[in-house]
Amino acid sequence: MDELSQQMRTAVASSPPTRIDVDRLIADDRQRRRHRVWALAGAGAAVAVAAVAVAPALLAGPATQPGGLTLPPAAAGTADPSLCPIAEPSASGPPAPQQSYDTVRDRPTERPDAGVARLTGVLRPALAAVVPAGLTVEGTIPGCDQVQFTYEKSHWNYYAHARLVRDGQTDRLRVTLMPTAADEPLGCAAAPDRRACTSRRLPDGSTLATSVSTPGDGGLEQRWVLVERVDGTSVTVTTDNIDIVVEEPGGTPRPEFGPPPVLSVAQLTEIATTPGLTLYP
Numbered sequence: 001m002d003e004l005s006q007q008m009r010t011a012v013a014s015s016p017p018t019r020i021d022v023d024r025l026i027a028d029d030r031q032r033r034r035h036r037v038w039a040l041a042g043a044g045a046a047v048a049v050a051a052v053a054v055a056p057a058l059l060a061g062p063a064t065q066p067g068g069l070t071l072p073p074a075a076a077g078t079a080d081p082s083l084c085p086i087a088e089p090s091a092s093g094p095p096a097p098q099q100s101y102d103t104v105r106d107r108p109t110e111r112p113d114a115g116v117a118r119l120t121g122v123l124r125p126a127l128a129a130v131v132p133a134g135l136t137v138e139g140t141i142p143g144c145d146q147v148q149f150t151y152e153k154s155h156w157n158y159y160a161h162a163r164l165v166r167d168g169q170t171d172r173l174r175v176t177l178m179p180t181a182a183d184e185p186l187g188c189a190a191a192p193d194r195r196a197c198t199s200r201r202l203p204d205g206s207t208l209a210t211s212v213s214t215p216g217d218g219g220l221e222q223r224w225v226l227v228e229r230v231d232g233t234s235v236t237v238t239t240d241n242i243d244i245v246v247e248e249p250g251g252t253p254r255p256e257f258g259p260p261p262v263l264s265v266a267q268l269t270e271i272a273t274t275p276g277l278t279l280y281p
Contacts, residue, residue: 105232219257
């Protein structure tokens with residue numbers, strides 16, 4: 001167990017009971033291969049806050065394809081000047097093994113650097129189309145002000161994080177795309193809280209599931225949308241009202257809960273159903 005995980009467990013030792021599962025949230029924050037992000041099931045709202053607060057900004061390449069070809073770093077092949085170069089961090093140990101799981105369709109063959117550029121070019125205007133006036137959308141990658149996708153090579157997915165800021169309120173937004181696993185739970189079976197979830201079929205045959213979770217009395221509210229596209233892409237969009245405060249360098253992250261998240265489930269759905277947010281362009 002690492003030091004941060006221990007701090008999180010200590011932080012919730014005296015918290016009132018909730019439905020948040022500590023181990024599940026820590027595992028999700030480390031980019032597990034499934035996209036049931038920030039699942040809620042059994043121990044304290046502060047844990048959820050700290051776990052997702054420290055998610056590292058992973059590099060946007062390189063990646064190893066099934067045939068064994070090693071691709072160059074994304075920054076080296078990115079021609080779009082609006083994209084931020086992402087430096088590969090120094091390895092502190094052996095690389096994480098690449099997950100191998102069956103998918104409903106052959107995995108995409110698009111190069112990760114091209115995928116980062118293409119998907120970022122789709123997400124930025126999609127966000128601009130739904131965010132209300134006065135809301136500032138900030139990227140979370142160090143040195144990069146705008147929202148940008150990152151390719152996580154161990155789990156074959158793309159993700160983007162953003163901070164939504166307005167009048168002192170800060171919400172977090174996460175968008176994840178990954179190949180739909182052959183054994184992936186459908187609809188509300190993948191929801192953080194199945195009791196607060198609805199699911200329906202979209203006109204194009206995709207499955208849409210939405211959930212609003214308010215566990216415990218700590219003030220946390222999470223809104224979650226999953227679109228399982230007929231083309232084999234799973235798109236997850238999540239927002240919550242957690243702001244992480246670190247009062248001094250090296251200090252322990254402390255959660256603060258604001259008003260309910262600014263973006264509605266309908267707005268999250270607009271983002272998730274954006275036609276270009278797919279792994280199979």
